[in-house]
Amino acid sequence: MSTFDNISFKRPKTGIGSARLAGAGLLILLGGFSIVGPVVIPSDPAAQDFGASLAPIGGDYLLGADHYGRSLVARLAHGARLSFAMAFLTMLAAALPGVLLGLLAAWKGGWTERLLEFVATVVLALPGLMLVLLLLAFAPGNYGPLFLGLALTLWVEFYRVTKTTTRTVLAQPHIEAARMLGFGSRYIFVHYVLPVIGPMIATLSAFAMATAIIAVSTLSAISVGLQPPTPELGSMIVELLPYYAEAPMHVLLPATLIFLLVLGLQLLAQGDRA
Amino acid sequence: MKKFFFARLLQAAVVAIVVGALCFVLMRVLPGDAAMRIAAGRYGPDARIAEAAEKVRLELGLDRPIAVQFIDWLGSLARFDLGHSLVTGRAVAHELQVQLGASVWLAAAALLLSLLIGPIVGLFGGLKPGGVADRVGLMGAVTFRAIPPFVMGLILMLVFSRQLGWLPPAGFGSPREILLPALTLALGLAAMSSRVTRNAVAAVARAPYFAFARYKGLSEPVVVRRHGLRNAAIPVVSYLGLQAIYLIEGVVVVESLFAYPGIGHALVHAIVERDIPMVQGTALMMGLMFVAIGAAVDLVTLWLDPRMRRTA
Numbered sequence: 001m002s003t004f005d006n007i008s009f010k011r012p013k014t015g016i017g018s019a020r021l022a023g024a025g026l027l028i029l030l031g032g033f034s035i036v037g038p039v040v041i042p043s044d045p046a047a048q049d050f051g052a053s054l055a056p057i058g059g060d061y062l063l064g065a066d067h068y069g070r071s072l073v074a075r076l077a078h079g080a081r082l083s084f085a086m087a088f089l090t091m092l093a094a095a096l097p098g099v100l101l102g103l104l105a106a107w108k109g110g111w112t113e114r115l116l117e118f119v120a121t122v123v124l125a126l127p128g129l130m131l132v133l134l135l136l137a138f139a140p141g142n143y144g145p146l147f148l149g150l151a152l153t154l155w156v157e158f159y160r161v162t163k164t165t166t167r168t169v170l171a172q173p174h175i176e177a178a179r180m181l182g183f184g185s186r187y188i189f190v191h192y193v194l195p196v197i198g199p200m201i202a203t204l205s206a207f208a209m210a211t212a213i214i215a216v217s218t219l220s221a222i223s224v225g226l227q228p229p230t231p232e233l234g235s236m237i238v239e240l241l242p243y244y245a246e247a248p249m250h251v252l253l254p255a256t257l258i259f260l261l262v263l264g265l266q267l268l269a270q271g272d273r274a
Numbered sequence: 275m276k277k278f279f280f281a282r283l284l285q286a287a288v289v290a291i292v293v294g295a296l297c298f299v300l301m302r303v304l305p306g307d308a309a310m311r312i313a314a315g316r317y318g319p320d321a322r323i324a325e326a327a328e329k330v331r332l333e334l335g336l337d338r339p340i341a342v343q344f345i346d347w348l349g350s351l352a353r354f355d356l357g358h359s360l361v362t363g364r365a366v367a368h369e370l371q372v373q374l375g376a377s378v379w380l381a382a383a384a385l386l387l388s389l390l391i392g393p394i395v396g397l398f399g400g401l402k403p404g405g406v407a408d409r410v411g412l413m414g415a416v417t418f419r420a421i422p423p424f425v426m427g428l429i430l431m432l433v434f435s436r437q438l439g440w441l442p443p444a445g446f447g448s449p450r451e452i453l454l455p456a457l458t459l460a461l462g463l464a465a466m467s468s469r470v471t472r473n474a475v476a477a478v479a480r481a482p483y484f485a486f487a488r489y490k491g492l493s494e495p496v497v498v499r500r501h502g503l504r505n506a507a508i509p510v511v512s513y514l515g516l517q518a519i520y521l522i523e524g525v526v527v528v529e530s531l532f533a534y535p536g537i538g539h540a541l542v543h544a545i546v547e548r549d550i551p552m553v554q555g556t557a558l559m560m561g562l563m564f565v566a567i568g569a570a571v572d573l574v575t576l577w578l579d580p581r582m583r584r585t586a
Binding site: 121122125126127128129130131133134135136137138140210214217218221222223224234237241244248251255258259262263266267 | 285288289292293296297300303416417419420421422423424425428429432436518519522523526527530531541542544545546548550553557560561564565
């Protein structure tokens with residue numbers, strides 16, 4: 001939950017840099033794998049076949065099988081879909097309230113803002129993962145607290161950026177001119193505020209998704225997140241680790257998948273400003 | 275100076291209240307009778323459990339109204355009375371003493387290693403933006419930042435313990451055991467701080483006073499040492515405040531991974547075992563460690579940048 005830190009307030013350079021393009025390409029490939037994969041691949045990610053335990057890559061199983069003989073390609077596809085879905089939902093659950101409350105605070109100011117600022121300060125007093133861990137203590141291994149905790153820590157960034165930027169935009173003379181010409185708040189929002197905060201929120205969203213993917217896989221790997229037999233990439237790594245000597249590639253596959261997911265999102269988010 | 279101090283003090287209070295409140299709610303909402311659970315944890319679930327549970331209920335005052343219990347809960351937190359572990363039965367404060375030391379060593383080693391790697395890579399990149407060192411540094415930073423700490427830890431473990439056999443994969447006691455977990459965190463931290471350093475150095479190198487120092491005939495190392503380092507260090511140090519988040523979160527993860535007996539490891543265990551006093555104690559300690567790092571960063575920034583003293 002610390003990946004946001006190098007967001008600059010400059011608008012991204014016009015045109016798509018090569019890094020951004022690479023990130024987008026990577027995400028399209030992985031997204032395709034995670035959406036099409038579970039539909040196309042016939043094998044069940046939970047179906048066991050002990051005869052095929054740790055089957056090598058390229059044999060009967062396309063990417064081999066794990067220690068229970070479960071098809072790795074199916075598990076990877078389902079794991080990628082789970083990661084994407086969790087990340088996307090978390091991002092939405094953080095971005096919607098964050099942006100709306102940020103706009104509200106910038107628009108209203110006064111007590112509304114002070115109250116929201118206070119809530120944000122309370123949330124930020126602890127490192128994000130600690131809050132998620134504390135919520136996870138209510139029900140380890142469940143989606144609910146994991147999702148709630150992540151959204152609870154991630155909305156603050158959306159709120160802060162939206163509020164500060166909107167405030168700056170609203171204070172500028174051309175907004176005053178627009179107001180005096182009789183344009184309503186709705187018009188001002190759509191034509192002046194949205195074009196400025198839009199790209200920033202897109203950047204933040206990609207970062208939030210990367211953060212969520214890292215957090216979910218990390219927590220599952222240290223056995224407080226999602227529990228086996230859920231095909232979660234982080235727990236797959238830990239499950240397969242004891243068999244590293246026999247099947248090193250099997251351990252590296254889910255790890256590579258997480259790496260590529262996060263890399264794609266980060267490249268897309270920051271482009272050449274890395 | 276005073277302003278910073280009060281802000282951190284306030285933050286510490288907020289940490290204590292958030293952790294305390296969450297753990298209090300946790301204690302009440304978990305299914306089953308709290309007294310029964312504590313008794314089972316302490317004495318084992320045997321035939322006389324109901325009797326033991328009654329004793330626990332009286333001892334801990336679990337029969338009083340919720341509001342009274344909550345105030346009592348926060349009060350004992352303020353007195354640093356953290357209660358007893360539901361699993362081992364020993365005082366939480368006692369368990370924390372040992373673990374805190376281990377975690378502080380790990381965090382300090384990680385921070386030190388990251389400062390040895392990140393800023394030096396960044397310095398060479400920033401002195402010649404666009405050069406080979408800059409581009410290699412960028413590639414490294416992008417790659418390392420996309421690797422979650424637990425994956426990084428596993429890779430290091432596989433390379434240095436399994437393949438090369440240089441370092442132990444887990445454990446605690448000697449500096450050899452601290453090296454791998456610290457390196458895991460340091461690489462992640464350095465990936466971020468190297469880019470901040472690079473930008474800070476590039477900004478300083480473009481500054482007029484830097485050019486002037488050259489014009490008056492100072493040699494390159496002297497220019498960098500006398501006019502570059504301190505100015506470039508300011509953003510790098512204040513960035514450490516943000517990195518404290520990564521560090522604390524990383525300590526939790528890496529300790530669990532390397533079976534390193536620190537507070538993060540204890541926190542994860544306490545969550546799995548639902549040992550709420552331990553969850554509270556460990557989360558509180560991690561939170562306070564976060565505040566302490568922030569306060570230290572404030573102090574160093576004040577020392578580095580005298581302009582801050584006037585405004586503070």
